[in-house]
Amino acid sequence: MKASAFSYHKPISLEDALSLLESEEEVKILAGGQSLMPMLNMRFVQPEAVIDVNEIEELATISFNDNVEIGALTRQKTLGTHSIIKQHLPIMQEALKWVGHFQTQSRGTIGGSLCHLDPASELPMIALLYDAELEVASKSATRIIPMKEWALAYMMPSIAPEELLTKILIKPWGMPYGYGFQEFARRHGDFAIAAVGCLLKLQDGVISEIAISIGGVEDVPRRFIECEDVLRGSKYDIEEVKKQIIGPLDQINYIDDSLVTGSYRQKLLKGLLVRSIEQAASRANSL
Amino acid sequence: MQEQDVRMHVNGKQVSGKVETRTHLGDFLRQAAGLTGTHLGCEHGVCGACTVIVDGDAVRSCLMLAVQADNCEVITIEGIAKEDGSLHPLQEAFRNNHALQCGFCTAGMITSLYAFLTENPERNEEEIREAISGNICRCTGYQGIVLAAKEAASKMAKDRN
Numbered sequence: 001m002k003a004s005a006f007s008y009h010k011p012i013s014l015e016d017a018l019s020l021l022e023s024e025e026e027v028k029i030l031a032g033g034q035s036l037m038p039m040l041n042m043r044f045v046q047p048e049a050v051i052d053v054n055e056i057e058e059l060a061t062i063s064f065n066d067n068v069e070i071g072a073l074t075r076q077k078t079l080g081t082h083s084i085i086k087q088h089l090p091i092m093q094e095a096l097k098w099v100g101h102f103q104t105q106s107r108g109t110i111g112g113s114l115c116h117l118d119p120a121s122e123l124p125m126i127a128l129l130y131d132a133e134l135e136v137a138s139k140s141a142t143r144i145i146p147m148k149e150w151a152l153a154y155m156m157p158s159i160a161p162e163e164l165l166t167k168i169l170i171k172p173w174g175m176p177y178g179y180g181f182q183e184f185a186r187r188h189g190d191f192a193i194a195a196v197g198c199l200l201k202l203q204d205g206v207i208s209e210i211a212i213s214i215g216g217v218e219d220v221p222r223r224f225i226e227c228e229d230v231l232r233g234s235k236y237d238i239e240e241v242k243k244q245i246i247g248p249l250d251q252i253n254y255i256d257d258s259l260v261t262g263s264y265r266q267k268l269l270k271g272l273l274v275r276s277i278e279q280a281a282s283r284a285n286s287l
Numbered sequence: 288m289q290e291q292d293v294r295m296h297v298n299g300k301q302v303s304g305k306v307e308t309r310t311h312l313g314d315f316l317r318q319a320a321g322l323t324g325t326h327l328g329c330e331h332g333v334c335g336a337c338t339v340i341v342d343g344d345a346v347r348s349c350l351m352l353a354v355q356a357d358n359c360e361v362i363t364i365e366g367i368a369k370e371d372g373s374l375h376p377l378q379e380a381f382r383n384n385h386a387l388q389c390g391f392c393t394a395g396m397i398t399s400l401y402a403f404l405t406e407n408p409e410r411n412e413e414e415i416r417e418a419i420s421g422n423i424c425r426c427t428g429y430q431g432i433v434l435a436a437k438e439a440a441s442k443m444a445k446d447r448n
Contacts, residue, residue, distance in 0.1 A: 001330040001331070002309070002314075002330075003309040003311070004309065005289050005307065005308075005309050006289070006308060006309060007289055007308065008289070008291065008308035008352070008354055010354075030352075030355075033350050033351060033352075033355075034332060034347075034350055037311070037331075037332065037349065037350040037351070037352075038330075038331035038332050038350065040309070041311070041330050041331055041349065042331060050308070052352075052354075052355060054355065077344070100421065101335070101418075101420060101421030102345065102402075102403065102418060102421075103335065103338055103345040103346060103347055103399055103402075103421050104332065104347065104350070104421065106344035106345060106346055107344075107346055107347075107350065107351065187420060188417060188420040189420050189421055
């Protein structure tokens with residue numbers, strides 16, 4: 001349970017970090033360390049070099065300018081209390097209540113959550129809901145990756161070895177809308193067995209816009225487009241919703257492992273989905 | 288590059304040494320600083336036994352490299368009691384409420400609760416239970432720990448006002 005030896009670099013500027021990423025081989029980027037450190041300690045990863053980005057202050061900023069712009073190094077603890085997030089992305093703060101514990105949120109970062117891309121992690125679900133744009137930089141170029149193209153496969157984001165995630169750009173929904181976030185885990189702060197996030201607009205009782213993301217049930221967190229499509233444009237009636245979601249729920253390829261069966265995940269997801277839609281609709285109605 | 292000098296303030300005293308870069312903070316505190324009150328349980332961030340306070344934040348010392356704590360202020364369980372040796376209200380309350388049996392989780396429980404209640408001692412039972420949900424105790428069933436935390440919280444709130 002001890003990490004294998006590696007060379008350690010602590011650049012203080014983005015430029016230095018990108019140069020190191022270009023020149024070093026077999027690199028791991030260390031941000032909050034709440035996923036990488038366990039993997040190092042258990043020797044699931046044995047990098048030649050670790051580049052610690054914690055001193056790069058320009059990566060730890062939050063600002064608002066049409067988009068909420070979140071530096072990749074922003075701590076989960078900061079997101080949980082920041083006034084810009086509270087005003088524009090309240091669902092993110094609701095989701096953060098499910099992310100680990102206060103002793104891990106003090107270190108864990110949004111960029112780390114997105115790059116680690118655990119199937120059950122909440123922050124990618126929020127980025128998905130808003131079709132966030134991810135800014136990644138390498139020594140030679142900067143590019144934007146849409147969140148829907150971020151996950152390639154199980155814990156594999158579409159980022160090249162010499163690239164670093166620098167910023168998350170999220171365009172908030174215009175008011176009025178409602179939001180809901182629901183999760184079930186075996187213990188508070190443990191990995192989600194199933195989780196659902198929902199944004200929804202109601203116009204004269206009709207669901208005019210809806211976004212749903214799901215986590216914990218498949219290899220990667222994703223938008224639940226099939227479900228959005230059956231609900232969008234229909235009159236909001238929770239008893240009807242319960243029937244409408246059955247088809248889409250049957251199409252999911254549920255994770256089936258030694259702890260939790262796929263059919264249990266499906267039952268849970270159904271309940272959480274109904275609750276999150278109900279929660280979002282009641283918030284939309286109360287505006 | 289695989290060894291570096293580190294220097295940090297631990298419980299108000301300067302500690303320095305040469306460490307392998309792969310050494311996590313928990314091992315550094317136990318082996319280089321000789322502060323064996325910090326217990327290492329799982330070493331992958333699940334059990335919370337190794338919790339220490341770095342620059343005011345409770346962190347898992349197994350999930351931070353020693354070299355990352357360079358120039359930081361660290362408080363371990365050895366730094367919780369007052370300098371004259373009198374116990375902190377949390378330690379008093381743990382003793383009063385039989386909040387430990389084997390004691391392995393205790394250092395992490397107390398450092399976690401110290402950070403949590405120092406920030407704001409006015410917490411209800413639900414908030415306290417949530418705060419220690421990342422600290423695993425296999426002996427007590429948590430009842431004594433929660434009672435102790437509630438007792439300490441009201442003492443700390445009184446002391447503050």
